Amino acid sequence: MTKFDAHLTELDTPAAIVDVQRMQRNIERMQRCTDGFGVRFRPHVKTTKCTPIVRAQLAAGGRGITVSTLKEATQFHADGIGDILYAVGIVPSKLPQVLALRRRGCDLKIIADSVASASAIAEFGRAQREVFEVWIEVDTDGHRSGVEPDGAALLEVARTLHGNSTRLGGVMAHAGSSYDLDTPEELAAMAEQERAGCVLAAERLRANGLPCPVVSVGSTPTALSAVGLDRVTEVRAGVYVFFDLVMHNVGVCTMNDIAMSVLTTVIGHQIDKGWAIVDAGWMAMSRDRGTEKQRRDFGYGQVCSLDGTVQEGYAVRGANQEHGIVWREGERDSDIAARFPLGSRLRILPNHACATGAQFPEYHALDERGLTRWSRLHGW
Known part of the structure; x- marks a missing residue:
């Protein structure tokens, strides 16, 4: 010993032990990867939920963060981080928390993937005289949530959001089914599927006169396996900071990276x-x-x-x-x-x-x- x-x-x-040397190496690896594609990297902090680690991610070049709870958003905003994406579908009961954060100066973005959700955000915004920035979640792999990039619902949601009480900020996707893969070829193909689907959604919005400044994709496997990220503006990933045995089996890290x-x-x-x-x-x-x-x-x-x-x-x-x-x-x-x-x-x-x-x-x-x-x- x-x-x-x-x-x-x-x-x-x-x-719970964190090997700081390995963690820093993982942070730098992901940042180099996304920098190499010329895209912004927005780390997802749900893995660690820890301010010193998040600061290390931002110091390496991360721009903004992604959170999975409003409690995370509240804490990290209090710790001085202003640019936050809440990447979980919103419900009306949580909109007052979002409003409170925005009125404290937090640049908090929320997501929607249905007309019902978009309508609730718009109605609440009108009542509160607040303009919420909303991104549309796009389903590129049938994993969990989101609208089809080539479906009618995309435009319905976008038109509901594009108004005086909401600002359509962009589209985002998460290829969570990449966790089920384990070869470089499969992972590269999934990364391209994620990219292409999200870009298609953005292009359809723009072709219909709707704004789409952000095209955001990401999961740890696809971020590390992408061959190209043409027309993507940012990448999100989270578990890369620690890695784990699932990621080892997927093939994006060794045990010495965990x-x-x-x-x-x-x-x-x-x-x-x-x-x-x-x-x-x-x-x-x-x-x-x-x-x-x-x-x-x-x-x-x-x-x-x-x-x-x-x-x-x-x-x-x-x-x-x-x-x-x-x-x-x-x-x-x-x-x-x-x-x-x-x-x-x-x-x-x-x-x-x-x-x-x-x-x-x-x-x-x-x-x-x-x-x-x-x-x-x-x-x-």
């Missing part, structure tokens, strides 16, 4: 089963089993030694609330107690960094100077 890792023996477990891990202690053994029991169960790792349907299943997380060295074949393959069960894939390890002695410490790489991070109120950022506590935002 090096002096660098010795700091980890000071912590109670389980604890910047967040869960520090855990070995609390027992089942020798006859070849099990080591750790104090990181699903309450620490989350119940996200995102690798279960991928080409390699890591259970609840990949086991590493205290210094971060991957222990091949060992994963948290079973979990209860506060107990994780570690065993080696494919065979019983009769020497499990010698390999992972009682009281020894391990680090577990997560399936989904967003879900695992959400289990903790703070990160312990580890660099050559030691450990620093970084608060993490919770709730909605």
